[in-house]
Amino acid sequence: xxxxRIGRKEREYLAxxxxxxxxxxxxxxxxxxxxxxxSDIAQEAEFGTGTLYKYFKSKEELYFTxxxxxxxxxxxxxxxxxxxxxxxxxxxxxxxxxQFDFVERNRDFFRIYISERNRFEWTIKDDLGKGTHxxxxxxxxxxxxxxxxxxxxxxxxxxxxxxxxxxxxxxVNSFVFEWLISRDTYPLISKxxxxxxxxLGGAKRMERRR
Amino acid sequence: xxxxRIGRKEREYLAxxxxxxxxxxxxxxxxxxxxxxxSDIAQEAEFGTGTLYKYFKSKEELYFTxxxxxxxxxxxxxxxxxxxxxxxxxxxxxxxxxQFDFVERNRDFFRIYISERNRFEWTIKDDLGKGTHxxxxxxxxxxxxxxxxxxxxxxxxxxxxxxxxxxxxxxVNSFVFEWLISRDTYPLISKxxxxxxxxLGGAKRMERRR
DNA sequence: ATTAGAAATGAATTGTTATTCAAAAAATGA
DNA sequence: TCATTTTTTGAATAACAATTCATTTCTAAT
Numbered sequence: 001x002x003x004x005r006i007g008r009k010e011r012e013y014l015a016x017x018x019x020x021x022x023x024x025x026x027x028x029x030x031x032x033x034x035x036x037x038x039s040d041i042a043q044e045a046e047f048g049t050g051t052l053y054k055y056f057k058s059k060e061e062l063y064f065t066x067x068x069x070x071x072x073x074x075x076x077x078x079x080x081x082x083x084x085x086x087x088x089x090x091x092x093x094x095x096x097x098x099q100f101d102f103v104e105r106n107r108d109f110f111r112i113y114i115s116e117r118n119r120f121e122w123t124i125k126d127d128l129g130k131g132t133h134x135x136x137x138x139x140x141x142x143x144x145x146x147x148x149x150x151x152x153x154x155x156x157x158x159x160x161x162x163x164x165x166x167x168x169x170x171x172v173n174s175f176v177f178e179w180l181i182s183r184d185t186y187p188l189i190s191k192x193x194x195x196x197x198x199x200l201g202g203a204k205r206m207e208r209r210r
Numbered sequence: 211x212x213x214x215r216i217g218r219k220e221r222e223y224l225a226x227x228x229x230x231x232x233x234x235x236x237x238x239x240x241x242x243x244x245x246x247x248x249s250d251i252a253q254e255a256e257f258g259t260g261t262l263y264k265y266f267k268s269k270e271e272l273y274f275t276x277x278x279x280x281x282x283x284x285x286x287x288x289x290x291x292x293x294x295x296x297x298x299x300x301x302x303x304x305x306x307x308x309q310f311d312f313v314e315r316n317r318d319f320f321r322i323y324i325s326e327r328n329r330f331e332w333t334i335k336d337d338l339g340k341g342t343h344x345x346x347x348x349x350x351x352x353x354x355x356x357x358x359x360x361x362x363x364x365x366x367x368x369x370x371x372x373x374x375x376x377x378x379x380x381x382v383n384s385f386v387f388e389w390l391i392s393r394d395t396y397p398l399i400s401k402x403x404x405x406x407x408x409x410l411g412g413a414k415r416m417e418r419r420r
Numbered sequence: 421a422t423t424a425g426a427a428a429t430g431a432a433t434t435g436t437t438a439t440t441c442a443a444a445a446a447a448t449g450a
Numbered sequence: 451t452c453a454t455t456t457t458t459t460g461a462a463t464a465a466c467a468a469t470t471c472a473t474t475t476c477t478a479a480t
Contacts, residue, residue: 035433048458050439164383175376198377202411203410
């Protein structure tokens with residue numbers, strides 16, 4: 001463990017920063033990036049508008065910081081899980097559970113993330129957005145590696161690992177999205193078996209053994 | 211066939227409208243809704259800015275009109291295909307082929323659509339957005355019905371048809387997205403077998419027959 | 421060729437909001 | 451307590467872009 005050499009000042013600064021980030025999360029989730037104003041966020045966090053700029057250079061930096069930090073969090077969780085050695089199928093199950101659990105605990109964030117994931121608007125133009133996009137890609141590659149090992153171990157069919165990864169996250173995101181918009185709140189976890197069943201075993205009913 | 215009772219005037223009006231829509235498609239696809247200005251679109255279409263307002267009440271109406279018309283187009287194609295009677299698996303294959311083909315022929319549009327699909331920003335606030343959202347939902351229900359029939363016919367596993375539909379579109383969208391951002395242009399159709407293989411048969415390698 | 425009416429135009433209007441910054445408040449410490 | 455430094459503040463600035471509308475350009479019938 002790093003010895004934490006931070007004085008009160010530093011600590012308070014960071015606390016305020018967190019405060020702003022989590023208020024921003026709430027507001028962005030509710031209204032989206034463009035309809036959210038800096039003064040919305042300031043009000044939610046009970047700071048003056050100008051104060052936000054002591055902590056973040058711009059609205060966009062605030063936005064992408066928010067996203068980046070959460071993506072890193074989930075990436076680390078997944079990476080930790082993957083350091084355990086078990087079968088690939090077991091890994092996929094664990095990752096999915098982790099994912100769903102994380103989503104349930106971060107509903108607001110995922111309203112932002114899911115919208116962001118497929119946005120072309122800035123991956124091109126904006127350096128901030130580019131970093132975020134790279135982290136998303138890194139996540140896919142992490143999964144592709146699991147798929148790759150699974151293929152080598154003959155657990156998975158010999159398909160392109162990237163294709164498998166894309167298929168997997170596509171399905172997962174689809175269920176996450178549905179859960180996010182659903183009025184009646186069922187636990188997302190309740191879909192875990194369904195997702196696994198379809199991803200691993202497919203939709204087609206097996207022929208009666210002949 | 212409806213006898214077409216439209217004079218030149220009407221025809222020109224509609225032609226101009228199309229012109230604007232297709233220019234808008236190009237610009238929105240490149241820069242996203244918020245970064246696109248009405249004068250961008252006007253320039254692309256070689257009209258004055260004010261002229262656009264003779265055809266569409268607002269920027270948002272223009273945007274959603276664009277999306278709605280294309281969604282209806284694909285919805286009709288799929289519906290036509292589904293009126294054929296074959297097995298459910300066959301139907302899924304056909305629909306997927308149709309989809310991929312349509313995407314390839316409407317690359318610009320799908321950059322917009324994919325971004326739009328998961329956006330919360332207006333489903334709530336905006337009436338225009340609401341209509342679009344409903345069309346997307348209708349599409350899912352169309353698929354769910356296919357799944358449902360497949361289940362009844364013992365072609366598919368007895369899972370929730372909606373879950374199957376979500377899993378399917380999730381995978382499809384994921385591949386579409388990848389294709390959209392890919393620099394090197396492979397034909398999207400080349401992924402058709404992979405998608406079918408995974409959706410129908412799953413990722414898991416079957417046990418050696420015991 | 422003239423003119424009434426239709427259509428197109430783009431400069432001016434209006435509203436919005438990110439960002440700045442001079443002033444006020446709070447914290448510090450002598 | 452009071453002077454100094456740090457932090458917060460929110461009104462003022464500045465930029466931008468959707469929409470409007472008075473004017474111009476085009477159309478077609480006489």
